[in-house]
Amino acid sequence: xxxxxxxxxxxxxxxxxxxxxxxxxxxxxxxxxxxxxxxxxxxxxxxxxxxxxxxxxxxxxxxxxxxxxxxxxxxxxxxxxxxxxxxxxxxxxxxxxxxxxxxxxxxxxxxxxxxxxxxxxxxxxxxxxxxxxxxxxxxxxxxxxxxxxxxxxxxxxxxxxxxxxxxxxxxxxxxxxxxxxxxxxxxxxxxxxxxxxxxxxxxxxxxxxxxxxxxxxxxxxxxxxxxxxxxxxxxxxxxxxxxxxxxxxxxxxxxxxxxxxxxxxxxxxxxxxxxxxxxxxxxxxxxxxxxxxxxxxxxxxx
Amino acid sequence: xxxxxxxxxxxxxxxxxxxxxxxxxxxxxxxxxxxxxxxxxxxxxxxxxxxxxxxxxxxxxxxxxxxxxxxxxxxxxxxxxxxxxxxxxxxxxxxxxxxxxxxxxxxxxxxxxxxxxxxxxxxxxxxxxxxxxxxxxxxxxxxxxxxxxxxxxxxxxxxxxxxxxxxxxxxxxxxxxxxxxxxxxxxxxxxxxxxxxxxxxxxxxxxxxxxxxxxxxxxxxxxxxxxxxxxxxxxxxxxxxxxxxxxxxxxxxxxxxxxxxxxxxxxxxxxxxxxxxxxxxxxxxxxxxxxxxxxxxxxxxx
Numbered sequence: 309x310x311x312x313x314x315x316x317x318x319x320x321x322x323x324x325x326x327x328x329x330x331x332x333x334x335x336x337x338x339x340x341x342x343x344x345x346x347x348x349x350x351x352x353x354x355x356x357x358x359x360x361x362x363x364x365x366x367x368x369x370x371x372x373x374x375x376x377x378x379x380x381x382x383x384x385x386x387x388x389x390x391x392x393x394x395x396x397x398x399x400x401x402x403x404x405x406x407x408x409x410x411x412x413x414x415x416x417x418x419x420x421x422x423x424x425x426x427x428x429x430x431x432x433x434x435x436x437x438x439x440x441x442x443x444x445x446x447x448x449x450x451x452x453x454x455x456x457x458x459x460x461x462x463x464x465x466x467x468x469x470x471x472x473x474x475x476x477x478x479x480x481x482x483x484x485x486x487x488x489x490x491x492x493x494x495x496x497x498x499x500x501x502x503x504x505x506x507x508x509x510x511x512x513x514x515x516x517x518x519x520x521x522x523x524x525x526x527x528x529x530x531x532x533x534x535x536x537x538x539x540x541x542x543x544x545x546x547x548x549x550x551x552x553x554x555x556x557x558x559x560x561x562x563x564x565x566x567x568x569x570x571x572x573x574x575x576x577x578x579x580x581x582x583x584x585x586x587x588x589x590x591x592x593x594x595x596x597x598x599x600x601x602x603x604x605x606x607x608x609x610x
Numbered sequence: 611x612x613x614x615x616x617x618x619x620x621x622x623x624x625x626x627x628x629x630x631x632x633x634x635x636x637x638x639x640x641x642x643x644x645x646x647x648x649x650x651x652x653x654x655x656x657x658x659x660x661x662x663x664x665x666x667x668x669x670x671x672x673x674x675x676x677x678x679x680x681x682x683x684x685x686x687x688x689x690x691x692x693x694x695x696x697x698x699x700x701x702x703x704x705x706x707x708x709x710x711x712x713x714x715x716x717x718x719x720x721x722x723x724x725x726x727x728x729x730x731x732x733x734x735x736x737x738x739x740x741x742x743x744x745x746x747x748x749x750x751x752x753x754x755x756x757x758x759x760x761x762x763x764x765x766x767x768x769x770x771x772x773x774x775x776x777x778x779x780x781x782x783x784x785x786x787x788x789x790x791x792x793x794x795x796x797x798x799x800x801x802x803x804x805x806x807x808x809x810x811x812x813x814x815x816x817x818x819x820x821x822x823x824x825x826x827x828x829x830x831x832x833x834x835x836x837x838x839x840x841x842x843x844x845x846x847x848x849x850x851x852x853x854x855x856x857x858x859x860x861x862x863x864x865x866x867x868x869x870x871x872x873x874x875x876x877x878x879x880x881x882x883x884x885x886x887x888x889x890x891x892x893x894x895x896x897x898x899x900x901x902x903x904x905x906x907x908x909x910x911x912x
Contacts, residue, residue, distance in 0.1 A: 395735055395759060403708035410705040412714065419872045422865040424857035428879050433697055455757050457697060555726035563724040570721045577730050 310595070311337045315347030315355060316368055318580045322346065325584035331591055344594075346587050349374040356380055364594060366587045368578065371498060371525070372604055386604040389586050393576040394448025400523050400575040401493055402452055404547040405432060408519055433457035438489040440505060441496035441524070442470050445576070449493060461485055465501070486513035491521060497610040498525040508533035511543060519545045523575035526550040531562075538565050549575040612897070613639045617649030617657060618670055620882045624648065627886035633893055646896075648889050651676040658682055666896060668889045670880065673800060673827070674906055688906040691888050695878040696750025702825050702877040703795055704754055706849040707734060710821055735759035740791040742807060743798035743826065744772050747878070751795060763787055767803070788815035793823060799912040800827040810835035813845060821847045825877035828852040833864075840867050851877040 310333055314322050323336060326346075340359050345352055346366045353374035356362070365375065367388040375386060407413065409430040418425035437453045439446045442462040450460045450472035462473035463485045477485040486492065492514060496502040506520070507530040514520070520543060522529055531552055537543050545567035551560075554573055562568050590600050604610060612635055616624050625638060628648075642661050647654055648668045655676035658664070667677065669690040677688060709715065711732040720727035739755045741748045744764040752762045752774035764775035765787045779787040788794065794816060798804040808822070809832040816822070822845060824831055833854055839845050847869035853862075856875055864870050892902050906912060 396731075396733060399708055399733060399735075399758065400712060400731075402704070403712040403714060406701055406705035407709060407714055410702060412705060412709055413718065415873050416715065416871070418874070419865060422860045424874045426874050426876060429698075429702075429876055431698060431701060431879075431881075433701075452757065455754065456701065558724045563721060569718070571717050572720070572726045572728050574728060574731055577733075579733075 310334050310344055310591075311342045311361075312344045312346060313337055313339075313342035313359070315345060315351040317348065317351075318368075319347075321580040322368075322584055322587075325580060326588065329584075329588045331588065333595060334591065344591070353377060353380060364600070366590055367604075368580075368583050370576070372609075373498060376606060376609055382606045385600055386606065387590055387600050387602045388604050388610070389578065389583055390602045391444045392578060392582040392586070394445050396578075397445045397495065397523055397576050398448045398452045400549070400571075401449055401521055401547075402456070404521060404569060405437075405491055405519075408545070409435075435459070435490040436461060436488055437491045437493060438463065438485055439473070440492070440494040440528070441502075442467065442473060442476075443495070443497075445495045445524075446470065447472065449495065461489065482510050483513040486510055486518075487515070489514055489518050491519050493521045493523070494528050495524045496528050498527045499609045502528045504528065504530040506530065506534065508536070511537040514543050516542060516544065518543045519547065521547040523547075523549045526552045526554065535561060535565075538567055541567070545569070547571075549573055612636050612646055612893075613644045613663075614646045614648060615639055615641075615644035615661070617647060617653040619650065619653075620670075621649075623882040624670075624886055624889075627882060628890065631886075631890045633890065635897060636893065646893070655679060655682060666902070668892055669906075670882075670885050672878070674911075675800060678908060678911055684908045687902055688908065689892055689902050689904045690906050690912070691880070691885055692904045693746045694880060694884040694888070696747050698880075699747045699797065699825055699878050700750045700754045702851070702873075703751055703823055703849075704758070706823060706871060707739075707793060707821075710847070711737075737761070737792040738763060738790055739793045739795060740765065740787055741775070742794070742796040742830070743804075744769065744775060744778075745797070745799075747797045747826075748772065749774065751797065763791065784812050785815040788812055788820075789817070791816055791820050793821050795823045795825070796830050797826045798830050800829045801911045804830045806830065806832040808832065808836065810838075813839040816845050818844060818846065820845045821849065823849040825849075825851045828854045828856065837863060837867075840869055843869070847871070849873075851875055 312334055316322055343361045344364050345362055347368055349367050349369055349372045362384050364385040370388055372388050409432055411429055415425060436459040438461040439449055440463045442464050447470040450470050453460045454472045460473045461475050463477045466478055468476045494506055505528050511533055538546055547569045549571045550573055593600055614636055618624055645663045646666050647664055649670055651669050651671055651674045664686050666687040672690055674690050711734055713731055717727060738761040740763040741751055742765045744766045749772040752772050755762050756774045762775045763777050765779045768780055770778045796808055807830050813835055840848055849871045851873045852875055895902055
């Protein structure tokens with residue numbers, strides 16, 4: 309009999325979803341006897357030292373940073389969730405891209421003045437989007453971009469997996485990648501290689517019309533360089549969901565820049581109904597002795 | 611030699627685009643000798659009585675109401691533009707649907723208070739959209755709705771042409787069509803049959819969570835009934851681009867309702883680069899003696 313402990317703020321929902329799957333040889337427990345843990349890394353990390361029998365942890369998040377703390381054990385299988393964030397990320401990114409083209413906030417201001425505002429909107433059609441990172445989320449963004457008639461450029465370490473990307477870039481080609489973008493979107497994991505990838509040089513290579521969107525990881529941006537570019541209107545704007553330090557402090561200058569839209573790390577909200585099936589599938593693999601899906605490499609960090 | 615007169619506020623652009631096509635046997639003229647007219651119906655209608663030789667009018671708009679005035683001649687071929695508004699309409703409608711789900715205006719208000727706002731967004735995935743009218747615009751909306759994982763219901767006179775519609779409704783089935791919609795979008799031409807199709811009965815059949823979007827024709831809505839439904843929060847909101855009388859008067863109560871978003875008849879902006887090719891193709895058909903595309907029936911009005 310395996311013993312599962314759920315450590316999640318959606319614990320009750322997950323319990324119901326997992327019980328409904330009637331998995332064999334599985335008991336859900338609330339104590340330190342568990343050999344499997346399912347939940348949020350931020351809740352699991354502090355509990356881990358008191359859970360000596362754990363052999364597998366399934367994260368409900370994509371990011372597992374709290375479990376990468378070198379002071380913590382690494383003698384168990386760690387799996388995260390992938391492939392479920394493409395749809396919500398696409399909704400987030402294209403909500404703001406369409407709002408920019410269709411001038412939603414400007415039209416709203418006109419409405420408040422009761423003013424018939426015939427200023428023509430822009431269009432996504434024919435515009436160019438550049439994706440830093442073309443994993444499962446980048447693929448979903450590329451697909452939506454193509455749906456709206458955009459040209460898609462992708463910057464990756466080496467992979468060229470998505471057929472919806474018109475042109476791939478790797479290595480030291482970031483300036484060529486950036487030079488004609490209307491939108492730059494960073495969707496990379498938090499690793500040493502992606503740290504401050506969006507820096508002063510990359511921002512300087514963008515056209516003045518470009519809007520930067522970061523729904524991914526705060527660590528991938530040099531925030532001081534971004535702030536300078538936005539203050540001097542060297543790029544048209546930014547849509548930021550993630551930051552180096554969260555929550556963003558009330559005194560941070562990002563809040564009040566007129567060309568910045570801030571959301572509070574809600575771009576890729578995960579729904580238990582999407583996450584639970586990943587645990588259920590992995591549990592069936594676990595008891596069958598098969599390889600787990602979405603295994604995390606502790607050294608790479610993803 | 612055919613003689614073309616261009617009556618459009620984009621006259622110079624159209625002249626350049628048409629000249630670039632080097633059409634045979636065509637002179638562009640500025641006087642009453644023309645046998646072909648290309649332009650906006652609102653500009654053509656008052657000029658028509660002074661253009662005795664006209665045999666064909668190509669409208670740059672989809673709507674040709676000004677030319678349907680019974681006092682005007684109907685002894686010429688009238689063609690309009692179709693098939694070019696699907697993409698901009700889709701951008702307009704989904705800009706506002708995504709803004710509603712992702713709470714763009716609420717998040718903006720939080721930003722102005724420098725408040726970290728972790729309220730989770732909604733999603734289009736799994737929601738239901740109902741399209742009144744599934745012509746070329748409705749088809750484009752259905753395609754985008756499916757892209758975002760929505761269920762699509764379509765209400766049409768009789769056609770069932772789009773494969774992206776999950777369920778079709780006709781005749782007196784509007785209450786069944788409306789009863790489970792998250793979004794109702796009207797994209798019908800202005801005809802006797804569509805006049806005030808969105809009335810008190812249809813609005814009463816909608817769930818309280820529903821948002822009504824009208825990027826089509828003001829005439830298709832009973833505005834008094836809509837105002838009452840919005841004031842009493844019997845539906846969640848409305849996004850209105852067109853009205854019975856435009857421009858919307860500054861004292862109209864729509865402007866200040868908190869659950870209404872107003873734009874100023876800019877949903878389906880047309881770009882000369884999209885419209886000119888339709889004239890050019892039709893001109894080639896005209897001189898070849900073939901049937902014109904997008905011929906308008908003066909009695910049906912479209």
